[in-house]
Amino acid sequence: MAEDVAPAIQYLHNWGLQVVTGKTVGLKDHTFGGTDAERAADFQEMINRKDIKAILCARGGYGAVRIIDQLDFSPLKKYPKWIIGYSDITVFHSHLHAHVGMASLHAKMTEGFPTDPSLFEPVQLQALDTIRRALFGEPLQYSVPASTRNRLGEVEGILIGGNLKIIETLSATNSDIDTRNKIFFVEDVGEALYSIDRMFCNLKRSGKLSHLKALIVGSFSSIRPDDPQEPFGKTIYDIVWEQVKEFNYPVCFDFSVGHQKNNVALKCGVPHQLVVGEQASVLTQIQAG
Amino acid sequence: MITPPYLKKGDTIGIVCPSGYLPAKKTTNCIQMLTSWGFRVKIGKTVGHQHHYFSGTDEERLADLQQMLDDKNIQAILCGRGGYGLSRLIDQLNFRQLKKYPKWIIGFSDITVLHAHLYRQVKMASLHAPMAAAFSKQDLTSVYTLQKALLGKKQIYTCAPHPFNRDGKITGPLIGGNLSLIAHLIGSPSALQTKGAILFLEDIGEYIYNIDRMLIQLKRSGVFDKLGGLIIGGFTDSKDTEIPFGESVTEVIRSQVQEYSFPVCFDFPVSHDTANVALKHGLPYVFSVSTRKISLKEA
Numbered sequence: 001m002a003e004d005v006a007p008a009i010q011y012l013h014n015w016g017l018q019v020v021t022g023k024t025v026g027l028k029d030h031t032f033g034g035t036d037a038e039r040a041a042d043f044q045e046m047i048n049r050k051d052i053k054a055i056l057c058a059r060g061g062y063g064a065v066r067i068i069d070q071l072d073f074s075p076l077k078k079y080p081k082w083i084i085g086y087s088d089i090t091v092f093h094s095h096l097h098a099h100v101g102m103a104s105l106h107a108k109m110t111e112g113f114p115t116d117p118s119l120f121e122p123v124q125l126q127a128l129d130t131i132r133r134a135l136f137g138e139p140l141q142y143s144v145p146a147s148t149r150n151r152l153g154e155v156e157g158i159l160i161g162g163n164l165k166i167i168e169t170l171s172a173t174n175s176d177i178d179t180r181n182k183i184f185f186v187e188d189v190g191e192a193l194y195s196i197d198r199m200f201c202n203l204k205r206s207g208k209l210s211h212l213k214a215l216i217v218g219s220f221s222s223i224r225p226d227d228p229q230e231p232f233g234k235t236i237y238d239i240v241w242e243q244v245k246e247f248n249y250p251v252c253f254d255f256s257v258g259h260q261k262n263n264v265a266l267k268c269g270v271p272h273q274l275v276v277g278e279q280a281s282v283l284t285q286i287q288a289g
Numbered sequence: 290m291i292t293p294p295y296l297k298k299g300d301t302i303g304i305v306c307p308s309g310y311l312p313a314k315k316t317t318n319c320i321q322m323l324t325s326w327g328f329r330v331k332i333g334k335t336v337g338h339q340h341h342y343f344s345g346t347d348e349e350r351l352a353d354l355q356q357m358l359d360d361k362n363i364q365a366i367l368c369g370r371g372g373y374g375l376s377r378l379i380d381q382l383n384f385r386q387l388k389k390y391p392k393w394i395i396g397f398s399d400i401t402v403l404h405a406h407l408y409r410q411v412k413m414a415s416l417h418a419p420m421a422a423a424f425s426k427q428d429l430t431s432v433y434t435l436q437k438a439l440l441g442k443k444q445i446y447t448c449a450p451h452p453f454n455r456d457g458k459i460t461g462p463l464i465g466g467n468l469s470l471i472a473h474l475i476g477s478p479s480a481l482q483t484k485g486a487i488l489f490l491e492d493i494g495e496y497i498y499n500i501d502r503m504l505i506q507l508k509r510s511g512v513f514d515k516l517g518g519l520i521i522g523g524f525t526d527s528k529d530t531e532i533p534f535g536e537s538v539t540e541v542i543r544s545q546v547q548e549y550s551f552p553v554c555f556d557f558p559v560s561h562d563t564a565n566v567a568l569k570h571g572l573p574y575v576f577s578v579s580t581r582k583i584s585l586k587e588a
Contacts (some may be wrong), residue, residue: 030535031498062498065505169502171476173509194342194373198473201376206476226342230310233341 002026005058008110012056015132022046025058032063040067047073053081054135058110060087065166068092068175073100082135085109087189087259090162093268095175097160106162106185106257107131107265123262130265141284142264144255149237152276153250156286157213159272161185168199171206180211183274183283185266187218187258193232193239196220200243209243214250214274216283219258250276255283290462290571291413293365293391295441298327300364303357304421305333306344308399309372311421313337316369319424323367326436333357336369343374351378359386364393365439369421371398371467379403379479384411393439396420398493398561401466404570406479408464417466417489417559418567431558431565438567445586446566448557453543457552458577460588461517464570465489472503475510484515487576487585489568491522493561497534497541500524504545518576519546519553520585523560552578557585 002025009019024042027034034042046055068091077100083092084105093104108127114120134140160177161167164186170176186203188196203209220236234242237253244251252274256262266283273284296302302323304316313336320330335344335353344350357366379402388411394403395416407413418435426432437444464481465471468490474480481488492500507513524538536544539555546553554576558564573588 028532031530031532032535062502065502065509069509169472169506171506171510172480173506175509176476198373198376202473202477205376205380205474205478230339230342233343 005110007115008056008113011113011128020052031061033058036066036070039063040070043067044071047071048075050079055081055083056110057083057085057089060085060089060109062088064088064091065169068095076100076102084131086263087163088166090166091170091175093160093162094167094170094177097269098175098178101269103267103269105131105134105265106268107134108263112263121261127256127262127264134265134267139285140265140267141282142256143280143282144252146277146279146281147237147253149241149253150276150281151249151251152278153214154273154275155183155213155250156271156273157181157183159183159185159266159270159283160268161216162187162268164188164196164199165191168202171202177208179208181213183214183216183272184208184212185216185218185255185257188220189259190222190224191220192224193226193234196223196236197232197234197239200239204243209247212247212249214252214276215240215244216255216257216274217251217253218255219260221259250274252276252281255281291388291391291411292572293393293414296328296364296393296439299329301329301331301362302365302367303331303333303360303363304336304367304369305353305357306335306338306369307350307354307378307403308344308368308374309342309370310339310344311336311369315425316421319367319421322424322432331363342372347377350374351381354378355382358382358384361390366392366394367420368394368396368400371396371400371420373399375399375402376473379406387411387413395435397565398467399470401470402474402479404466405464405471405474405481408571409479409482414569414571416567417570419565423563423565426563428563431563431567434567438569443587444567445584446558447582447584448554450581450583451555453539453553453555454578454583455551455553456578456580457518457550458575459487459517459552460573460575461485461487462571463487463489463568463574463585465520466491466570468492468500468503469495472506475506481512483512485517487518487520487574488512488516489520489522489557489559491524491560493525494528495524496528496530497536497538498530500527500538501534501541501545504542508545513546513549516549516551518551520557520559520576521553521555522557523562523564525561552576554578554583
């Protein structure tokens with residue numbers, strides 16, 4: 001709803017930015033922010049306008065894949081801009097990487113901005129501030145405590161990734177993610193363990209885990225409970241490990257990306273260094289972008 | 290396409306559970322009926338066996354299915370139930386003996402993985418048909434279609450006209466199964482190649498938005514581009530989001546395929562419900578849709 005973006009607008013003003021609100025904000029066509037045509041037109045206008053330097057998606061949900069093939073991304077080649085969001089917005093990150101070669105920002109959306117910042121935990125405010133730092137070109141570096149299930153190592157590569165379910169449903173389409181030689185991150189929300197396992201099978205069987213520089217596993221939150229009579233019997237760590245144990249690239253668990261308070265801004269398509277060490281994992285952007 | 294030999298009385302059907310756990314007592318009626326049809330039954334180690342969610346560890350499930358595939362004294366393999374698990378095994382199965390001694394592999398739901406893989410990699414027909422639970426139902430109509438299929442009797446299936454049907458007639462290989470799994474297999478070595486084929490789809494317990502998303506994946510990966518025909522079965526217990534999606538499952542499907550011209554029929558008796566007739570996956574069928582009559586018969 002329109003009033004829901006007010007806190008984000010206030011926040012962006014405080015950062016010294018001006019805000020143009022798209023026509024689809026507050027618009028409703030059943031589950032969507034407007035009809036396909038309305039949403040495509042709104043996004044296209046944001047792409048086309050030279051005076052708009054970044055597009056912040058208000059929320060994910062479902063619908064990006066219904067308009068992706070109708071959008072003309074060619075203006076972005078001349079006038080690139082940051083496209084910001086995650087979850088369903090993974091469709092854009094993946095498609096932009098495949099077709100425009102433009103970096104984009106995997107980060108919180110307007111619904112992640114507080115009405116009253118004093119009610120937000122420091123970790124949420126810090127996560128929001130990473131968007132500011134990313135947008136203003138400050139170099140990004142994130143450190144998370146080591147998980148005992150990590151596989152150690154140090155690599156450099158282009159960072160790419162997003163929501164696992166979206167990545168699976170883009171498989172073999174013209175928005176398919178190319179993970180070869182990448183630092184690849186995944187996260188998801190509200191899936192059952194068997195379904196997460198099946199999606200990792202898809203990643204493996206479609207070759208997406210074979211030639212990575214590294215794998216970053218974010219949060220898998222609100223996992224749908226198993227039938228108590230038939231618990232799945234494997235944790236996220238087990239599921240991932242079974243699919244990557246035959247390779248030797250570093251694997252970092254518990255990274256601060258996902259449907260959670262600590263969801264930091266990640267520049268998709270930009271080279272990073274990842275050090276998975278004994279004490280901590282550190283992801284560092286190594287090129288201005 | 291390799292067509293396994295049809296069965297005769299005295300032949301043996303092996304029962305395995307390559308995916309989820311199935312309590313042994315749920316196979317009683319199934320075994321009784323297969324025996325009454327004149328078949329012998331061999332029970333695999335995974336039937337009634339449990340390892341958490343699964344009917345055994347990956348190694349146990351793999352060994353059981355592999356043994357059944359390799360056993361020359363077994364003429365068909367009935368999967369006890371679906372659930373989830375074949376994606377974890379499929380690349381480790383060895384089909385060399387099966388190619389030498391083809392046999393019918395029977396099941397649906399998660400077994401779609403096996404059907405698709407057999408079609409794509411082994412080039413062998415298989416049977417998309419009821420599993421153990423169906424033998425305990427009141428209405429055994431679909432179960433009897435399995436008996437006829439195993440004995441090599443050709444069958445013609447029909448269903449009631451539906452306002453969203455699209456007329457047409459096509460002859461082509463019949464392939465398909467569970468939509469979630471067909472979408473999940475896209476991009477893998479088991480993905481279905483659908484050019485000229487008659488594709489059938491069913492699913493259970495999916496959100497309408499997710500059905501829409503999967504159909505878009507099928508569309509965007511080219512599944513519909515040269516498709517011969519589309520058969521929509523049951524989408525049992527579909528769910529909607531708190532803010533309604535705004536279209537029913539049938540409306541979603543109609544919208545996603547309206548730009549094509551192949552024949553389409555809805556409400557075909559293939560589903561997780563009682564109506565789930567035996568379909569010979571990979572073999573040619575004639576699919577005909579007109580305003581008053583829908584038929585699917587073996588070519």
